Amino acid sequence: MKLHYKPGACSMASHIILNELGASFELDKTDTETGKTEAGEDFRTISPNGYVPALITDSGEVITENPAVLQYLADQSPDAGLAPPNGTLARSRLQEALNFVSSELHKSFSPFFSGRELAGDARQKAEAGVGRRAAHIERSLADGRAFLLGDTFTVADAYAFVVLNWAGFVGVSLDAHPKTQSYVARIAARPATIKAMVAEGLMEQAA
Structure with missing residues (x-):
């Protein structure tokens, strides 16, 4: 490949x-x-x-x-075990998570990579957009689970990690989302x- x-x-x-x-x-x-x-x-x-x-x-x-x-x-x-079997509810949950990361979380970072300088109200709006999506991740982890679907790392976690990790590169704080911060650090420490x-x-x- x-x-x-x-x-x-x-x-x-x-x-x-x-x-x-x-x-x-x-x-x-x-x-x-x-x-x-x-x-x-x-x-x-x-x-x-x-x-x-x-x-x-x-x-x-x-x-x-x-x-x-x-x-x-x-x-x-x-x-x-990186994805649940096809045809199961767990697989639908994986697709749900992947689609959220793709269409919501990923897209919320688009203003930071537009090539235009972000300042003032435009930056505040972009940061708020990221914050709303990060809050969803925070809620998903509120029950103490280690990963988006539970205690097992899946492909959705790899994608979510990469996108959330952009926050540090564009200067967006995740301090309001401590479980999300720990989640990012946990995946960052994986050998892969x-x-x-x-x-x-x-x-x-x-x-």
């Missing part, structure tokens, strides 16, 4: 899951601005929408969109997460 990624972008969720599975895969860093991959390919011929992730399977099929890529990966190794962040140049390898 090959994962087209951009350092620190939402594609890192798939990178983390590939590490969790111990899968054999290649990485191809992609510049979504120029549309070129590190290997010199035109990324638009791979993913017409021009954004990551794009996973090329061993059979040559291209899968895009984080929820689809993540579930595909989990289903390749069901014994790893550390390995992905080192590979993407977001942190240095520990000595």
